[in-house]
Amino acid sequence: MNIESVILEMARAAKAASIWMARCPTAQKNKVLLNIADRIEAEAASIQAENQKDLDRARDLGLSDAMIDRLTVKDATIQSMAQGLREVAALDDPVGAVTKTWTRPNGLEVSRMRIPLGVIGIIYESRPNVTIDAAGLCFKSGNAVILRGGSEALHSNQALAEIITRALKAADMPEKAVQIVPVRDREAVNILLAQEAFVDLIIPRGGESLIRFVVENSRIPVLKHYKGVCHVFVDESADLDMAEEISFNAKVQRPGVCNAMETLLVHRTVADEFLPRMARRFAAAGVALRGCPETCRILTGTSPATEADWYEEYLDLVLAVRVVDDMDAAVAHMTQYGSSHTEAIVTSDYRRARRFVREMDASVVLVNASTRFNDGGQLGLGAEIGISTSKLHAFGPMGIDELTTTKFVVFGDGQIRS
Amino acid sequence: MNIESVILEMARAAKAASIWMARCPTAQKNKVLLNIADRIEAEAASIQAENQKDLDRARDLGLSDAMIDRLTVKDATIQSMAQGLREVAALDDPVGAVTKTWTRPNGLEVSRMRIPLGVIGIIYESRPNVTIDAAGLCFKSGNAVILRGGSEALHSNQALAEIITRALKAADMPEKAVQIVPVRDREAVNILLAQEAFVDLIIPRGGESLIRFVVENSRIPVLKHYKGVCHVFVDESADLDMAEEISFNAKVQRPGVCNAMETLLVHRTVADEFLPRMARRFAAAGVALRGCPETCRILTGTSPATEADWYEEYLDLVLAVRVVDDMDAAVAHMTQYGSSHTEAIVTSDYRRARRFVREMDASVVLVNASTRFNDGGQLGLGAEIGISTSKLHAFGPMGIDELTTTKFVVFGDGQIRS
Structure with missing residues (x-):
C-alpha cells in the first residue's frame, strides 16, 4: 500500500x-x-x-x-x-x-x-x-x-x-x-x-x-501556538519588592518556555530606583540585558537593544529592558511587539489594573502575578493539550x-x- | 493603486x-x-x-x-x-x-x-x-x-x-x-x-x-455553512397528529431555506397509518415525493428515490421519504446522508428522546419540534450572522x-x- x-x-x-x-x-x-x-x-x-x-x-x-x-x-x-x-x-x-x-x-x-x-x-x-x-x-x-x-x-x-x-x-x-x-x-x-x-x-x-x-x-x-514574546510592565505605583520577585520569576524560573518574560517594561518614574536593584538580581542569575537608551543610561555598560530585540523570543537568560513614559506606552509596546500570548502588569493602582485587563489583547492577562502562570495546569484547566495564540475556537491554554x-x-x- | x-x-x-x-x-x-x-x-x-x-x-x-x-x-x-x-x-x-x-x-x-x-x-x-x-x-x-x-x-x-x-x-x-x-x-x-x-x-x-x-x-x-440536508424521524411512539404538523411545517412553511426538511424517515410500525395521511397533506400543498421501496408500496404511484436523493438538498417542494426499521436505522441514515445541520425526532418515548439528543451528531437536535427552529432568532440568540456546520469555534446558529x-x-x- x-x-x-x-x-x-x-x-x-x-x-x-x-x-x-x-x-x-x-x-x-x-x-x-x-x-x-x-x-x-x-x-x-x-x-x-x-x-x-x-x-x-x-x-x-x-x-x-x-x-x-x-x-x-x-x-x-x-x-x-x-x-x-x-x-x-x-x-x-x-x-x-x-x-x-x-x-x-x-x-x-x-x-x-x-x-x-x-x-x-x-x-x-x-x-x-x-x-x-x-x-x-x-x-x-x-x-x-x-x-x-x-x-x-x-x-x-x-x-x-x-x-x-x-x-x-x-x-x-x-x-x-x-x-x-x-x-x-x-x-x-x-x-x-x-x-x-x-x-x-x-x-x-x-x-x-x-x-x-x-x-x-x-x-x-x-x-x-507560534511564540511567546511575554512582557511584565512595572507601573510607577508598583510594590517594587513584588515587582522584583515577579520579574525574576518570569525570566529566570524556566527561561526556555513560551510563558517566560522576554521584555521588561518599566515606568520612567520608578526606573532609577527599580532598575539597579533588578539588574543586580539578574546579574547574579546570569541574565544578560539588552537595554533601551534610557536603560543604558541608568545601567551603564548594558548592551543596547536593537529594534529586533523587541520582537525576540530569546528562550534563554537574555532580557530586553525598556523604560516607558506611562501605561499607554507600555500597552502600545506590547501591542506592537508582543505575540498576544501573556502580558503582566505590576501595579497598586486600581484603575490601571482594571484598564490593563480590559485593554490588553493577550490570551492571558495578569495583574501582580508571574507570566509563568499561563499554563493549563496552573490556571486550573486540569491538563493542557497546548496553548493557542490565535483567537478562533480557543485563545490561551x-x-x-x-x-x-x-x-x-x-x-x-x-x-x-x- | x-x-x-x-x-x-x-x-x-x-x-x-x-x-x-x-x-x-x-x-x-x-x-x-x-x-x-x-x-x-x-x-x-x-x-x-x-x-x-x-x-x-x-x-x-x-x-x-x-x-x-x-x-x-x-x-x-x-x-x-x-x-x-x-x-x-x-x-x-x-x-x-x-x-x-x-x-x-x-x-x-x-x-x-x-x-x-x-x-x-x-x-x-x-x-x-x-x-x-x-x-x-x-x-x-x-x-x-x-x-x-x-x-x-x-x-x-x-x-x-x-x-x-x-x-x-x-x-x-x-x-x-x-x-x-x-x-x-x-x-x-x-x-x-x-x-x-x-x-x-x-x-x-x-x-x-x-x-x-x-x-x-x-x-x-x-x-x-455548506448545506442543510435535514431530517424528521417519526418514531413508532409518536403522536401522529403532532408528527403530521411538524413534518408539514418542516417541509412546506419555507422550502427554500437550509433548515427545511429534505428527507422524512418513518418507523415501519406506523408507516401504514402515517404515510397515507401525510401524503394527502403534502399532495394538497404540491409536494412531490421520492420514496424508498416500502414507501412506494404503501403510497402507490410515488416516484422511487435513488441513492442520490438521500444526499439531496432540494430547497423546493420535493421530499424524500424512507421507511426504517427502528431508531438505530434512522440515526444511521441521518449520520450517513445528513449534513450535521438539523435533525428532529417525533416521539413519546422518554428513553428514545434522551438517546436521540445524546447520539445525534448535528448542530441542532430537536425533540417534538420543527427543523425550522434552527435559526439564531428563533433559538433566542438575538440575531444571526450565519449558521456553522463545522464544529470548530461555533456549531449551529x-x-x-x-x-x-x-x-x-x-x-x-x-x-x-x-
Missing part, C-alpha cells in the same frame, strides 16, 4: 471510530485510561527496549544531545506518562455537559450540550511522552485521534500505540480510536493535512518551523473542554413555526 | 481600527448603530438611486429575476435594515462579559472574559441588506469588518458604506472600523483571503459554490457571542511559580 492509501484508510477508520467514541460512557473511557497507565508501567522494559532502537538510530544520525534527551524514555518518563493518564481519568468528562439552558416564549426548552469535535490529528516532534499525553486528552474528550510524532521516535511511538490498542481491545472498544501514523516519510503529514473530509482539527506541537509548515499546508483547521464543541438541544411539545 | 495595495491597505487599517473597537464603550457603539439606522431611513431616496444604477446594470447584464429581486433595495428593505440595527443595538454587549471565575489554591483569581475576534471579513452575494446586517453585528461585538459584497451590488453597497462612515465620523470613531471593498474584480477576494496577518476570521454568506471557493482559497480561518473569543484574566497579589 502506498502512503496515500495508508493515511486515507486511517482517516476513514478514525471517522468511523469517532461516532463510537462520542457515545462512549465516561466510566468506560476512564477504565481504558487507567488500564493504559497500568500497562505502561508493567511493560516499561519493552517500551524502553523499543526506545533504545530509536536512540541507537538517533546517535547514528548524529542528532543533538538535546534532541536525544527529549527522545529518551527514562524511568521518570514512564512514571509521568502513567501519572498523566490517571490525572486525565480523574477529570470531569466534558462530553454531554449542558453549559446553558433557557426557555423560549413558545415553550421550547433550548440548551447547549458539549460534544466531541470528532477526529483530531496531532503532529509533534520526537517526544514519545506526547504520544500518551495527547492520546489521553483526546480519548477522554470523546475524540478519535491520529498521532504523527517525529520520525526519530517511530519505534517508541509504535510500542506505546500497541499498548493503547491492546487496552482498547480488552475493553471491546474500536481500536482505531487511537492510531499512530506508521511511516517515517514526511509526505504522510501532507496527506494527513488534506483529509478535511475526515479530520476535524489539527494540533501541531513543537517548534515554530513545524507549526508554520502545518499551517501553510493544512486544509483542516489548525489550533496553533487549552484543556479538554477545548477539544469539544457544543450542539443545540431543543425539547418541544409540537412547536412549529408560523 | 493596484488591487493588491488597496486590499492590503484596507486590512492594515482594519487591524488598527480593531484595537480602538475592542475598547469602545457599549453606549457609544449603540449610539452609532442607532444613528446609522436613522440615516438609512432619512437617506432612503439616495440609497435607492444608487441601487437603481446597480439594477440598470444588472438588467443589461441579463441577470435572472431572482437575482434582481435580491439586489433590489425596496422600501421594505430600508425598513428592515434600520429595524435590524435597532435590534442589534438593544442586544447585550458580549465584550467584557466574564463567563466564569474561579480561585486557585494559591489565591490567584482566574476568569474568562469575552473579547472581540479582531478583524472579520464577510464575503457575500449581491444582497445589499447583508451589508448592514453583517456590519451591525460585527460592530456591536467590537470587531472591525471588511465587507465584500457581490460585484452587482457595488453602487448600493458603497452608498450604505458612506452612511456608515459618516455615522462613525460624527461619533469621532475610526472610519476604518467598517470598510467595503471598492472594486468589482474577483481578484480582490483572493487577495483578501491571503491577509492572515491582519484578518482573524472570514465568514462567507451565499450559495455552496461561493463558500467552497472561499474555503479552498483562504489562509484565514473560515466559519462556513451564530449570534454575536460567536463573534467573540475569551481571554484569561488573572488577579494576583504577587504570586510566582516555584
Whole structure:
C-alpha cells in the first residue's frame, strides 16, 4: 500500500471510530485510561527496549544531545506518562455537559450540550511522552485521534500505540480510536493535512518551523501556538519588592518556555530606583540585558537593544529592558511587539489594573502575578493539550473542554413555526 | 493603486481600527448603530438611486429575476435594515462579559472574559441588506469588518458604506472600523483571503459554490455553512397528529431555506397509518415525493428515490421519504446522508428522546419540534450572522457571542511559580 492509501484508510477508520467514541460512557473511557497507565508501567522494559532502537538510530544520525534527551524514555518518563493518564481519568468528562439552558416564549426548552469535535490529528516532534499525553486528552474528550510524532521516535511511538490498542481491545472498544501514523516519510503529514473530509482539527506541537509548515499546508483547521514574546510592565505605583520577585520569576524560573518574560517594561518614574536593584538580581542569575537608551543610561555598560530585540523570543537568560513614559506606552509596546500570548502588569493602582485587563489583547492577562502562570495546569484547566495564540475556537491554554464543541438541544411539545 | 495595495491597505487599517473597537464603550457603539439606522431611513431616496444604477446594470447584464429581486433595495428593505440595527443595538454587549471565575489554591483569581475576534471579513452575494446586517453585528461585538459584497451590488453597497462612515465620523470613531471593498474584480477576494496577518476570521454568506471557493482559497480561518440536508424521524411512539404538523411545517412553511426538511424517515410500525395521511397533506400543498421501496408500496404511484436523493438538498417542494426499521436505522441514515445541520425526532418515548439528543451528531437536535427552529432568532440568540456546520469555534446558529473569543484574566497579589 502506498502512503496515500495508508493515511486515507486511517482517516476513514478514525471517522468511523469517532461516532463510537462520542457515545462512549465516561466510566468506560476512564477504565481504558487507567488500564493504559497500568500497562505502561508493567511493560516499561519493552517500551524502553523499543526506545533504545530509536536512540541507537538517533546517535547514528548524529542528532543533538538535546534532541536525544527529549527522545529518551527514562524511568521518570514512564512514571509521568502513567501519572498523566490517571490525572486525565480523574477529570470531569466534558462530553454531554449542558453549559446553558433557557426557555423560549413558545415553550421550547433550548440548551447547549458539549460534544466531541470528532477526529483530531496531532503532529509533534520526537517526544514519545506526547504520544500518551495527547492520546489521553483526546480519548477522554470523546475524540478519535491520529498521532504523527517525529520520525526519530517511530519505534517508541509504535510500542506505546500497541499498548493503547491492546487496552482498547480488552475493553471491546474500536481500536482505531487511537492510531499512530506508521511511516517515517514526511509526505504522510501532507496527506494527513488534506483529509478535511475526515479530520476535524489539527494540533501541531513543537517548534515554530513545524507549526508554520502545518499551517501553510493544512486544509483542516489548525489550533496553533507560534511564540511567546511575554512582557511584565512595572507601573510607577508598583510594590517594587513584588515587582522584583515577579520579574525574576518570569525570566529566570524556566527561561526556555513560551510563558517566560522576554521584555521588561518599566515606568520612567520608578526606573532609577527599580532598575539597579533588578539588574543586580539578574546579574547574579546570569541574565544578560539588552537595554533601551534610557536603560543604558541608568545601567551603564548594558548592551543596547536593537529594534529586533523587541520582537525576540530569546528562550534563554537574555532580557530586553525598556523604560516607558506611562501605561499607554507600555500597552502600545506590547501591542506592537508582543505575540498576544501573556502580558503582566505590576501595579497598586486600581484603575490601571482594571484598564490593563480590559485593554490588553493577550490570551492571558495578569495583574501582580508571574507570566509563568499561563499554563493549563496552573490556571486550573486540569491538563493542557497546548496553548493557542490565535483567537478562533480557543485563545490561551487549552484543556479538554477545548477539544469539544457544543450542539443545540431543543425539547418541544409540537412547536412549529408560523 | 493596484488591487493588491488597496486590499492590503484596507486590512492594515482594519487591524488598527480593531484595537480602538475592542475598547469602545457599549453606549457609544449603540449610539452609532442607532444613528446609522436613522440615516438609512432619512437617506432612503439616495440609497435607492444608487441601487437603481446597480439594477440598470444588472438588467443589461441579463441577470435572472431572482437575482434582481435580491439586489433590489425596496422600501421594505430600508425598513428592515434600520429595524435590524435597532435590534442589534438593544442586544447585550458580549465584550467584557466574564463567563466564569474561579480561585486557585494559591489565591490567584482566574476568569474568562469575552473579547472581540479582531478583524472579520464577510464575503457575500449581491444582497445589499447583508451589508448592514453583517456590519451591525460585527460592530456591536467590537470587531472591525471588511465587507465584500457581490460585484452587482457595488453602487448600493458603497452608498450604505458612506452612511456608515459618516455615522462613525460624527461619533469621532475610526472610519476604518467598517470598510467595503471598492472594486468589482474577483481578484480582490483572493487577495483578501491571503491577509492572515491582519484578518482573524472570514465568514462567507451565499450559495455552496461561493463558500467552497472561499474555503479552498483562504489562509484565514473560515466559519462556513455548506448545506442543510435535514431530517424528521417519526418514531413508532409518536403522536401522529403532532408528527403530521411538524413534518408539514418542516417541509412546506419555507422550502427554500437550509433548515427545511429534505428527507422524512418513518418507523415501519406506523408507516401504514402515517404515510397515507401525510401524503394527502403534502399532495394538497404540491409536494412531490421520492420514496424508498416500502414507501412506494404503501403510497402507490410515488416516484422511487435513488441513492442520490438521500444526499439531496432540494430547497423546493420535493421530499424524500424512507421507511426504517427502528431508531438505530434512522440515526444511521441521518449520520450517513445528513449534513450535521438539523435533525428532529417525533416521539413519546422518554428513553428514545434522551438517546436521540445524546447520539445525534448535528448542530441542532430537536425533540417534538420543527427543523425550522434552527435559526439564531428563533433559538433566542438575538440575531444571526450565519449558521456553522463545522464544529470548530461555533456549531449551529451564530449570534454575536460567536463573534467573540475569551481571554484569561488573572488577579494576583504577587504570586510566582516555584
